[in-house]
Each structure stands twice: as structure tokens, then as C-alpha cells.
Amino acid sequence: MLTVKQIEAAVYGISSDRLHDGNGLYLRLNKGGSKTFQLRLRMGTAARWITLGQFPKLSLRDARMQAVLKKAELLDPDYTPPASDSLSHMPDLPDASGVQPLFREFAKVWFDRKRLSLSNGKHIDQIWSTLKTYVFPHLGRMRLDEIKQRHVIAVFDPIWRVKHATARHTLGRVSEIFELARLLEHVEVNPADFNTKIAFGHVKKKTKHLPALEWERAPDLWTWLLECDVQEDLRQMVMGLILSAKRTKEIRFLEWADLDLKRGIWTSQSEHMKMRRTHRIPVSRQLGGVFSNMELLTQGSDWVFARPRNKSGVMSENAACILVQKFDPGITAHGLRTTFRTWARKQSKYAHDVMEMALSHEKDELVAAYMRDDLLDERRILMQDWADYVTGGAVPPQLIDLV
Incomplete structure (x- = not known):
């Protein structure tokens, strides 16, 4: 600095x-x-x-x-840029040379800028909610320059062990607020920047993974899905979820413009991706059959899995989760990605990068710097093998044949 x-x-x-x-x-x-x-x-x-x-x-x-x-x-x-070109007259930026703002006031300044880079509504609400619940009752009415490290430690000490993940994320947000305050010269040091192991002691973390279907049972889920009594468009979406190993948001907001079925490529746009980068997916024969069925069901819509009556215009995430849990109450729709990844590893014939690229996982920075190929051809073999395993090699029944 x-x-x-x-x-x-x-x-x-x-x-x-x-x-x-x-x-x-x-x-x-x-x-x-x-x-x-x-x-x-x-x-x-x-x-x-x-x-x-x-x-x-x-x-x-x-x-x-x-x-x-x-x-x-x-x-x-x-x-949307501010109406005034003068930063010194921005109404939501307290002047460092004037009266020091209260923590809650400046937290709102930080939050209004933070939300510009976020697209998940639930995440945005969660950020402000945790500050209101755990921080504002203690620090909200204090001036920025009054808050010391002991005050911050006192806020988080009661919840650091019992709600460790929440406390850790919320402390990170408080640290960002003070870092912005430091950049704007409201404070000289960041009181939320300290060694948490010294302040709170070591916490044994237990990672809790989302429940997933055993890979050996994936064909059983597919057979059940073909026969269960459910709305046809929802059945097709869950089929697509299984075959593509995509996140629910990525398949729910799939548009017809994202599909190049002649070349067998589906391109997920960056705004729907967790890592905010486009992701190409090879379309297997079975997944192509799902899209053919959806062409009959959603004629005239921009969305592949459209639900015009829903606020989002597409099928809800809960609908897919509920359907999957009707087969097995102990699993989740997102856990199907783990099912795919475990199956792929058990085959002992696919490269690690190919499996990770199929799931659009974040690469190590050094690896990302040298690896510019998205391995589409290699992934095409992987995804077709997976589709053949799940379906027994059969294409989903075509609705056009039933008309």
C-alpha cells in the first residue's frame, strides 16, 4: 500500500x-x-x-x-455508474475528513458495492442477514475508529465453535468492510485482521458432504425415472441432470440458443456458472434425445426447460430435488454430480483433468495458466460412456413416437 x-x-x-x-x-x-x-x-x-x-x-x-x-x-x-462524476459528492460515501461513520452505515456502503459482483439472490440476502444477526447488535452503533480487535473478538467468540462456518464467513465480511474503510482512510488498521487460531483456539472441522447416490444404483434411478408418474418436462429435466452431471441452475436456465445439436455441443453461459466462465459440454446420444423431447414440450420458448407460470420462467430447483428424493429420501439432486465423478474414477481409464473439466471444477492457478484446452473430444468419450452405463445404451423414449 x-x-x-x-x-x-x-x-x-x-x-x-x-x-x-x-x-x-x-x-x-x-x-x-x-x-x-x-x-x-x-x-x-x-x-x-x-x-x-x-x-x-x-x-x-x-x-x-x-x-x-x-x-x-x-x-x-x-x-450502473453514479450520476455525478465527482466522487467527493457521492451521498453514500462518508468523508474521511468529517465525522466518522458508524459501523452499520459504512457496512451498507460496502454491501452496495459487494452486491455488484454477485448474482445469487439467496447469497446476497445471506450476507446482509448475517451482519444484522451477529454483528450489528454489538458494533452497529459504534464509530469505525472506536472499534478495536477486542471488540471484534468478543462478537465472534460465542459462536466460533457452535456455528463455525457462519462465524468464519461473517468475520471475512467484517474484515472486508474494515479493509474498505482503511483504503478510504477512515481507519489506519483493520481490527478484523488477526490470527483466529490464537484468538479462538483450534476448531476441529468436520466436512459434511451432500448426500449422493451410490454409482452402482445410477441405472436403477434411471429405470425408476422412466416409469414414475410425474410431469413429462420435469422427468426430462432430471434425465438431463443425470446425463450431463451439471448443476441444477446450469440446466434450469439452459436456452435453445446455447445448443448446437448438429455438432453435439451445449455451451453454458458464464452468468449461470459457479465460476463465472463459459463451459462447453459434449451432448451424448441420450442427452440429445432429451433435447428432442423438450422441443415438442416447449415450442416457442427461449428456455429449454421453461415454466412460464414460475417467477423465474423456468422449472424450480426444488421440483428436481423432490423428484430425486422420491426415489431415495437420503440423496440430493446436486449429489448426482458426485455419483458421476465416483463412477468415472472407478473406471480407471479417464484422466483426472478430463473428469474435473466435465464438472467445471476450478483449476489450480498454475495449472490454469498452462492448460488452455477444454478437452472437449476427450470429454465426449467420457460423457457417452456415462450415458451408456446409466441407460443401458438406450436413448430415452421419444415423445414424437407416442403422439
């Missing part, structure tokens, strides 16, 4: 040409003696430099805020 004194003392030819402040913000030292704030953005594989303004006309504090807003504007297609 830069300070104003460091910026004033920096000289072209003696210091580095660019001084890094953090969050993509740099100070460029120019040959003529001027100093320019620049923002570095990664757009795909290329770096892009954006000039924000010259120091001292643009202060360090305002440059940091401009960097935050400019990143949101360029990286979030739904971002």
Missing part, C-alpha cells in the same frame, strides 16, 4: 516506473516529473491499462475509489 509521503518522494529514474498500491491501482512516474494513477485490468489473457488522473489533482483516496468503481463498470455488464 502506498502513502502520500511515498508518492511525493518518488522520482522518475530513481524509483520504479510504476508503483503498486493494490487492487490493480498503480502510480506511473513520467519522464517529465508528473505522476499518473493507472488501473491495470486483466481482460481475458491481455492486460489493459486505464488512466485515472494525475497526482495531486487526483488524491490517493479518490484514486482508490475510482479504481473500485471503474473495475465494477468494466467487469460487470449490469453496473
